Structures are given as structure tokens and as C-alpha cells.
Amino acid sequence: MRVIFLDIDGVLNCQVFYDKRGESKTIIEHPDNQICKDRVSWLNELCGDTGAKVVISSSWRHSGLSYCKEVLQRNGATFDIIDITPDLRGDGCVRGNEIKLWIDKNIENPFDYRDYVIIDDDSDMLLWQKDNFFKTDTYSGLTPNTCYKIKRFFEGKACITH
Numbered sequence: 179m180r181v182i183f184l185d186i187d188g189v190l191n192c193q194v195f196y197d198k199r200g201e202s203k204t205i206i207e208h209p210d211n212q213i214c215k216d217r218v219s220w221l222n223e224l225c226g227d228t229g230a231k232v233v234i235s236s237s238w239r240h241s242g243l244s245y246c247k248e249v250l251q252r253n254g255a256t257f258d259i260i261d262i263t264p265d266l267r268g269d270g271c272v273r274g275n276e277i278k279l280w281i282d283k284n285i286e287n288p289f290d291y292r293d294y295v296i297i298d299d300d301s302d303m304l305l306w307q308k309d310n311f312f313k314t315d316t317y318s319g320l321t322p323n324t325c326y327k328i329k330r331f332f333e334g335k336a337c338i339t340h
Contacts, residue, residue: 179216179285180230180231181230181285182296182297183233183297184221184232184236186213186234187299188299188315189319189320191214192214192316192317192319192320197218209238209300210252218318222254226256228329231260233259234262234263235262235264235296235298245257264279272302273303275304277307278304278305280307294310296311298313299313299319301313312328
């Protein structure tokens with residue numbers, strides 16, 4: 179099973195998205211207004227092309243799996259959201275530890291590193307996750323170029339550093 183560990187802020191929303199609407203993130207009150215439908219569409223295509231399922235690793239997961247599914251589906255998500263990562267931050271862990279724990283509990287062969295990717299704008303991952311980590315930036319978020327690189331990664335084809 180291919181898995182995408184998905185952050186939301188800085189991935190499915192970004193400064194370009196807010197600027198285009200003439201708003202700043204701080205004045206938006208409704209969660210539906212914080213999701214860019216273009217970026218959701220690109221993620222839909224990526225998941226459709228690769229057969230990947232999504233696990234929410236974003237801080238949005240603190241509102242629960244159902245909440246994340248509802249908000250994303252209302253904004254056009256057709257990809258399968260199968261779970262959320264555990265919250266270990268109170269134990270001094272970084273997001274990479276939360277992803278590792280999820281992998282250890284859910285992926286039959288955790289050493290098949292081509293079975294998952296992490297899409298996030300933060301870099302709090304473990305060193306050995308570096309090849310699976312596709313960093314976005316808060317300015318542009320998820321882009322078609324990042325999706326292309328992830329497709330190539332899942333296919334086992336070399337791509338320029340991500």
C-alpha cells in the first residue's frame with residue numbers, strides 16, 4: 179500500500195492562495211476557506227495515478243479523522259483518507275517520530291521505503307526519512323512539479339532532489 183503522510187497548512191493552502199483572494203490567513207475563520215481546491219485537485223490526481231492513500235499528519239488531526247475527511251471532501255477531495263498519525267509531541271517527539279510509529283504499526287514491510295512519502299512544509303522529520311520527504315513552502319504549497327516528483331519516486335525512477 180502506498181501512503182502519503184499529508185500536512186495541510188503550507189501544503190493545501192499557501193501564501194499564493196491567500197494573496198489571490200486578497201486575504202491573510204489570520205482573518206479566515208471557516209476551515210473550508212483554508213483549503214485551496216486547485217491543490218486538492220492536484221492531490222486527487224496524484225493519488226489516482228499512484229493508488230496512494232492519505233494519512234493526515236497535520237495538526238488538523240487534533241480535530242479528529244472525521245473532521246479532516248469532512249473538510250477535505252467538502253473541498254473536492256476524492257482521495258482515500260485512511261487515518262491520522264498519533265500525537266507524540268507531548269513526549270518531546272517531532273512529526274517524523276509520529277510518522278515512524280504509524281508506519282511501524284500499519285505497514286507490513288516498513289523497510290520498503292518506496293511505499294510512502296511525506297508532504298510537509300516543516301522539516302521536523304527523521305534523518306532516514308529524507309528520501310521520502312517532499313518539502314513544500316508556505317509561499318506556493320503543493321505544486322504540480324512536486325506531484326510529478328512524487329509520482330516518479332513511487333515509480334522507482336530517479337528524479338532531481340526534492
